[in-house]
Amino acid sequence: NAGVTQTPKFRVLKTGQSMTLLCAQDMNHEYMYWYRQDPGMGLRLIHYSVGEGTTAKGEVPDGYNVSRLKKQNFLLGLESAAPSQTSVYFCASSYGGYLLEQYFGPGTRLTVT
Amino acid sequence: AQSVTQPDIHITVSEGASLELRCNYSYGATPYLFWYVQSPGQGLQLLLKYFSGDTLVQGIKGFEAEFKRSQSSFNLRKPSVHWSDAAEYFCAVARPRDDKIIFGKGTRLHILP
Numbered sequence: 001n002a003g004v005t006q007t008p009k010f011r012v013l014k015t016g017q018s019m020t021l022l023c024a025q026d027m028n029h030e031y032m033y034w035y036r037q038d039p040g041m042g043l044r045l046i047h048y049s050v051g052e053g054t055t056a057k058g059e060v061p062d063g064y065n066v067s068r069l070k071k072q073n074f075l076l077g078l079e080s081a082a083p084s085q086t087s088v089y090f091c092a093s094s095y096g097g098y099l100l101e102q103y104f105g106p107g108t109r110l111t112v113t
Numbered sequence: 114a115q116s117v118t119q120p121d122i123h124i125t126v127s128e129g130a131s132l133e134l135r136c137n138y139s140y141g142a143t144p145y146l147f148w149y150v151q152s153p154g155q156g157l158q159l160l161l162k163y164f165s166g167d168t169l170v171q172g173i174k175g176f177e178a179e180f181k182r183s184q185s186s187f188n189l190r191k192p193s194v195h196w197s198d199a200a201e202y203f204c205a206v207a208r209p210r211d212d213k214i215i216f217g218k219g220t221r222l223h224i225l226p
Contacts (some may be wrong), residue, residue, distance in 0.1 A: 102157070107156055
Protein backbone atom coordinates (compact mmCIF):
# COMPACT_ATOMS: atom_id res chain seq x y z
CA ASN A 1 0.00 0.00 0.00
CA ALA A 2 1.20 3.50 -0.85
CA GLY A 3 -0.77 5.00 2.07
CA VAL A 4 -1.42 8.70 1.56
CA THR A 5 0.19 10.39 -1.43
CA GLN A 6 0.22 14.05 -2.39
CA THR A 7 0.80 15.67 -5.77
CA PRO A 8 2.81 17.81 -6.41
CA LYS A 9 5.62 17.84 -3.84
CA PHE A 10 6.68 21.41 -4.61
CA ARG A 11 5.10 24.30 -6.48
CA VAL A 12 5.78 27.98 -7.02
CA LEU A 13 2.87 30.19 -8.03
CA LYS A 14 2.53 33.84 -8.87
CA THR A 15 -0.08 35.90 -7.03
CA GLY A 16 -3.48 35.41 -8.63
CA GLN A 17 -2.73 32.05 -10.25
CA SER A 18 -4.80 29.02 -9.44
CA MET A 19 -3.85 25.42 -8.72
CA THR A 20 -5.16 22.16 -7.35
CA LEU A 21 -3.41 19.90 -4.88
CA LEU A 22 -4.30 16.23 -5.10
CA CYS A 23 -4.43 13.83 -2.17
CA ALA A 24 -4.97 10.13 -2.71
CA GLN A 25 -5.28 7.29 -0.19
CA ASP A 26 -5.51 3.57 -0.81
CA MET A 27 -6.65 2.52 2.69
CA ASN A 28 -10.40 2.88 2.06
CA HIS A 29 -10.60 5.59 4.72
CA GLU A 30 -13.83 7.52 5.13
CA TYR A 31 -12.37 10.71 6.59
CA MET A 32 -9.88 12.97 4.83
CA TYR A 33 -8.34 16.26 5.95
CA TRP A 34 -6.30 19.15 4.57
CA TYR A 35 -3.97 21.02 6.95
CA ARG A 36 -1.50 23.82 6.49
CA GLN A 37 1.68 24.06 8.53
CA ASP A 38 3.39 27.37 9.13
CA PRO A 39 6.45 28.04 11.32
CA GLY A 40 5.44 28.50 14.95
CA MET A 41 1.77 27.85 14.17
CA GLY A 42 1.57 24.07 14.23
CA LEU A 43 -1.02 22.45 12.00
CA ARG A 44 -4.27 24.19 11.21
CA LEU A 45 -7.22 22.43 9.62
CA ILE A 46 -8.39 23.94 6.33
CA HIS A 47 -11.20 21.61 5.23
CA TYR A 48 -12.19 18.05 5.87
CA SER A 49 -14.51 15.36 4.53
CA VAL A 50 -16.39 12.64 6.38
CA GLY A 51 -17.15 10.63 3.27
CA GLU A 52 -17.44 10.66 -0.51
CA GLY A 53 -19.35 13.69 -1.72
CA THR A 54 -19.10 15.58 1.59
CA THR A 55 -16.91 18.48 2.66
CA ALA A 56 -16.80 20.77 5.70
CA LYS A 57 -14.90 23.85 6.77
CA GLY A 58 -12.08 23.71 9.25
CA GLU A 59 -10.27 26.40 11.17
CA VAL A 60 -8.83 28.39 8.23
CA PRO A 61 -10.99 27.73 5.12
CA ASP A 62 -10.89 31.16 3.45
CA GLY A 63 -9.27 31.21 0.04
CA TYR A 64 -9.52 27.44 -0.42
CA ASN A 65 -12.07 25.07 -1.93
CA VAL A 66 -12.20 21.29 -1.79
CA SER A 67 -13.93 18.40 -3.48
CA ARG A 68 -14.32 14.70 -2.66
CA LEU A 69 -15.86 13.19 -5.79
CA LYS A 70 -14.22 9.82 -5.19
CA LYS A 71 -13.65 8.21 -1.80
CA GLN A 72 -9.94 7.83 -2.36
CA ASN A 73 -9.26 11.39 -3.52
CA PHE A 74 -9.49 14.75 -1.80
CA LEU A 75 -8.64 17.85 -3.84
CA LEU A 76 -7.63 21.24 -2.45
CA GLY A 77 -8.00 24.21 -4.77
CA LEU A 78 -6.63 27.71 -4.63
CA GLU A 79 -8.62 29.89 -7.03
CA SER A 80 -6.48 33.04 -6.72
CA ALA A 81 -3.28 32.42 -4.82
CA ALA A 82 -1.97 35.00 -2.34
CA PRO A 83 1.44 35.24 -0.64
CA SER A 84 -0.29 34.45 2.68
CA GLN A 85 -0.97 30.99 1.30
CA THR A 86 2.73 30.18 1.16
CA SER A 87 2.90 27.13 3.39
CA VAL A 88 3.40 23.40 3.61
CA TYR A 89 0.16 21.55 3.00
CA PHE A 90 -0.55 18.14 4.49
CA CYS A 91 -3.31 15.76 3.66
CA ALA A 92 -4.41 13.10 6.14
CA SER A 93 -6.96 10.33 6.27
CA SER A 94 -8.53 8.11 8.92
CA TYR A 95 -10.99 5.19 9.15
CA GLY A 96 -13.37 7.21 11.25
CA GLY A 97 -13.45 10.51 13.02
CA TYR A 98 -11.05 12.45 15.14
CA LEU A 99 -10.54 9.69 17.73
CA LEU A 100 -8.84 7.41 15.27
CA GLU A 101 -5.29 7.70 14.04
CA GLN A 102 -4.77 10.06 11.15
CA TYR A 103 -2.34 8.94 8.46
CA PHE A 104 -0.46 11.81 6.88
CA GLY A 105 0.96 12.35 3.44
CA PRO A 106 4.49 13.70 2.88
CA GLY A 107 3.34 17.27 2.27
CA THR A 108 3.35 19.82 -0.55
CA ARG A 109 5.53 22.90 -0.21
CA LEU A 110 3.81 25.83 -1.92
CA THR A 111 5.39 29.23 -2.45
CA VAL A 112 3.34 32.16 -3.73
CA THR A 113 5.37 35.10 -5.02
CA ALA B 114 -12.60 26.84 23.90
CA GLN B 115 -10.40 23.81 23.74
CA SER B 116 -6.72 24.49 23.29
CA VAL B 117 -3.36 22.86 23.74
CA THR B 118 -0.11 24.54 24.76
CA GLN B 119 3.41 23.29 24.31
CA PRO B 120 5.55 25.68 26.37
CA ASP B 121 8.90 24.69 24.85
CA ILE B 122 9.59 25.58 21.23
CA HIS B 123 12.99 23.87 21.22
CA ILE B 124 14.49 21.23 23.52
CA THR B 125 18.06 19.93 23.32
CA VAL B 126 19.17 16.74 25.06
CA SER B 127 22.20 14.52 24.82
CA GLU B 128 21.91 11.10 23.25
CA GLY B 129 21.15 8.56 25.98
CA ALA B 130 19.61 11.15 28.31
CA SER B 131 16.00 11.12 29.42
CA LEU B 132 13.40 13.31 27.79
CA GLU B 133 10.21 15.03 28.88
CA LEU B 134 8.16 17.22 26.56
CA ARG B 135 5.44 19.28 28.15
CA CYS B 136 1.85 19.64 27.02
CA ASN B 137 -0.98 21.47 28.76
CA TYR B 138 -4.56 21.43 27.59
CA SER B 139 -7.66 23.42 28.20
CA TYR B 140 -10.92 21.49 28.02
CA GLY B 141 -14.04 21.36 30.13
CA ALA B 142 -14.67 17.63 30.01
CA THR B 143 -12.60 14.48 29.82
CA PRO B 144 -10.12 15.19 27.06
CA TYR B 145 -8.95 12.95 24.28
CA LEU B 146 -5.22 13.57 23.91
CA PHE B 147 -2.60 12.62 21.35
CA TRP B 148 1.09 12.93 20.64
CA TYR B 149 2.31 12.97 17.03
CA VAL B 150 5.89 13.09 15.72
CA GLN B 151 7.11 14.68 12.51
CA SER B 152 10.53 13.66 11.23
CA PRO B 153 12.29 16.13 8.92
CA GLY B 154 10.59 16.33 5.54
CA GLN B 155 7.87 13.87 6.53
CA GLY B 156 4.23 13.90 7.50
CA LEU B 157 3.06 13.30 11.06
CA GLN B 158 2.90 9.89 12.72
CA LEU B 159 0.86 8.98 15.80
CA LEU B 160 3.00 8.09 18.83
CA LEU B 161 0.25 7.46 21.37
CA LYS B 162 -3.19 8.54 22.50
CA TYR B 163 -5.22 8.75 25.72
CA PHE B 164 -8.97 8.38 25.92
CA SER B 165 -9.64 6.96 29.40
CA GLY B 166 -8.41 4.41 31.94
CA ASP B 167 -4.79 4.01 32.93
CA THR B 168 -3.23 7.46 33.03
CA LEU B 169 0.16 6.17 31.88
CA VAL B 170 0.00 5.42 28.18
CA GLN B 171 2.60 3.48 26.23
CA GLY B 172 3.31 4.33 22.63
CA ILE B 173 5.56 3.38 19.78
CA LYS B 174 9.33 3.92 19.65
CA GLY B 175 9.68 3.61 23.43
CA PHE B 176 7.66 6.72 24.26
CA GLU B 177 5.12 7.04 27.06
CA ALA B 178 2.89 9.85 28.29
CA GLU B 179 1.14 10.50 31.58
CA PHE B 180 -2.24 12.17 31.87
CA LYS B 181 -2.57 14.33 34.98
CA ARG B 182 -6.02 15.81 35.31
CA SER B 183 -5.10 17.98 38.32
CA GLN B 184 -2.38 19.69 36.28
CA SER B 185 -4.19 19.60 32.91
CA SER B 186 -1.08 18.03 31.46
CA PHE B 187 -0.15 15.21 29.13
CA ASN B 188 3.66 15.14 29.10
CA LEU B 189 5.61 12.88 26.79
CA ARG B 190 8.61 10.96 28.15
CA LYS B 191 11.35 8.65 27.00
CA PRO B 192 13.99 7.21 29.35
CA SER B 193 16.86 7.27 26.85
CA VAL B 194 16.78 9.19 23.57
CA HIS B 195 18.44 8.12 20.34
CA TRP B 196 19.76 10.38 17.58
CA SER B 197 16.85 9.21 15.41
CA ASP B 198 14.40 10.83 17.86
CA ALA B 199 15.37 14.27 16.57
CA ALA B 200 12.08 15.57 15.18
CA GLU B 201 9.20 17.88 15.92
CA TYR B 202 6.60 16.67 18.40
CA PHE B 203 2.99 17.79 18.45
CA CYS B 204 0.50 17.40 21.25
CA ALA B 205 -3.16 17.47 20.21
CA VAL B 206 -6.58 17.49 21.84
CA ALA B 207 -9.76 16.22 20.25
CA ARG B 208 -12.74 18.50 19.98
CA PRO B 209 -15.79 16.19 19.95
CA ARG B 210 -18.47 18.75 19.20
CA ASP B 211 -17.17 19.36 15.69
CA ASP B 212 -15.16 16.24 15.00
CA LYS B 213 -11.72 17.83 14.90
CA ILE B 214 -8.30 17.63 16.48
CA ILE B 215 -6.52 20.80 17.62
CA PHE B 216 -2.75 20.63 17.39
CA GLY B 217 -0.27 22.46 19.56
CA LYS B 218 2.44 24.53 17.92
CA GLY B 219 5.05 21.84 18.36
CA THR B 220 8.34 21.26 20.18
CA ARG B 221 11.44 20.66 18.11
CA LEU B 222 13.79 18.14 19.71
CA HIS B 223 17.52 18.35 19.05
CA ILE B 224 19.88 15.55 20.04
CA LEU B 225 23.52 16.17 20.95
CA PRO B 226 25.92 13.32 20.14
